[in-house]
Amino acid sequence: MNDTRAAAPGENAQIADLLRETAQLLEAQGANPFRVSAYRNAAAEIARLPESVRGIFDERGVAGLEALPHVGRGIAAAIAEMLITGRWSQLERLRGTVDAVQLFRTVPGIGPGLAERIHDELHLDTLEALEVAANDGRLEAVAGVGPRRAAAIRAALENMLRRKRVPMPVAPAPARGPEIVLLLEVDRDYRDKADAGKLPTIAPRRLNPEGKSWLPVLHAHHGGWHFTALYSNTAQAHRLGKVRDWVVIYFYDHDHAEGQHTVVTETRGPLAGRRVVRGREPECKEHYAAFDFSAADKRK
Numbered sequence: 001m002n003d004t005r006a007a008a009p010g011e012n013a014q015i016a017d018l019l020r021e022t023a024q025l026l027e028a029q030g031a032n033p034f035r036v037s038a039y040r041n042a043a044a045e046i047a048r049l050p051e052s053v054r055g056i057f058d059e060r061g062v063a064g065l066e067a068l069p070h071v072g073r074g075i076a077a078a079i080a081e082m083l084i085t086g087r088w089s090q091l092e093r094l095r096g097t098v099d100a101v102q103l104f105r106t107v108p109g110i111g112p113g114l115a116e117r118i119h120d121e122l123h124l125d126t127l128e129a130l131e132v133a134a135n136d137g138r139l140e141a142v143a144g145v146g147p148r149r150a151a152a153i154r155a156a157l158e159n160m161l162r163r164k165r166v167p168m169p170v171a172p173a174p175a176r177g178p179e180i181v182l183l184l185e186v187d188r189d190y191r192d193k194a195d196a197g198k199l200p201t202i203a204p205r206r207l208n209p210e211g212k213s214w215l216p217v218l219h220a221h222h223g224g225w226h227f228t229a230l231y232s233n234t235a236q237a238h239r240l241g242k243v244r245d246w247v248v249i250y251f252y253d254h255d256h257a258e259g260q261h262t263v264v265t266e267t268r269g270p271l272a273g274r275r276v277v278r279g280r281e282p283e284c285k286e287h288y289a290a291f292d293f294s295a296a297d298k299r300k
Helices: 009-028 033-048 053-066 073-085 089-095 100-104 112-122 127-136 146-163 180-195 235-239 281-299
Strands: 215-222 225-231 247-252 258-265 275-277
Touching: 009 033, 009 053, 009 073, 009 089, 033 073, 053 073, 100 112, 100 127, 112 127, 112 235, 127 146, 180 215, 180 225, 180 247, 180 258, 180 275, 180 281, 275 281
Parallel strands: none
Antiparallel strands: 215 225, 225 247, 247 258, 258 275
């Protein structure tokens, strides 16, 4: 075994501990037992691994991690994130300690105000997710960015991630994600249970000076997808009084690869007053048109 594959029990143990903590938090917050078991099984595998998980990653990247027993695509991407950045956004979200604004400020060209706007408007948590937004055009739409600044930020992100000797580590979730009807069902379930006080709560670090445990969290399993739903704890949501209207839904496939959508109450146009999934408004319009037609047919 060469030096890069030599055992590193300390780092392996730290990663295993974080995976176990995630399993414990998911269990305490009522997540699907199979999802909980997946993280526990991955933790056990990493803990007993005779080789350095960093060595495997440096030699073979995410594919090398994914090839380990009990470590699928999403968990491999999570381990890569830990190795690259020293943090794990999903775990921080479960703890209530995620601070994406501070993270984005480490990128050259992004100051405090822009970091806040990026987080508020795009609901991103990681540098990898920010890099995707910088490449697919969403970042350019944020006030104060534009094509030239987006290109500079994109280059800075590419340099930051390359410097850590890895391709973009987050395995992308399917582009479309869950069907609209599933997302709206999770949104309705979350808001109903949050209003009834039936959900566990976490104490978010941001915009919570008293450290109160007030943010409800829902874990659900519908149509083959795992979901985590939370109210949007962003400066813009607080400023506009939309905290208990905007719902951020994170979705995971069977391999725990993550994507996300935000559901809001539309304020204008033909869908005004209805819940819509941002970025998928045309599908929402089709969904409600079919729903209205069915309801009218039943009244006949």
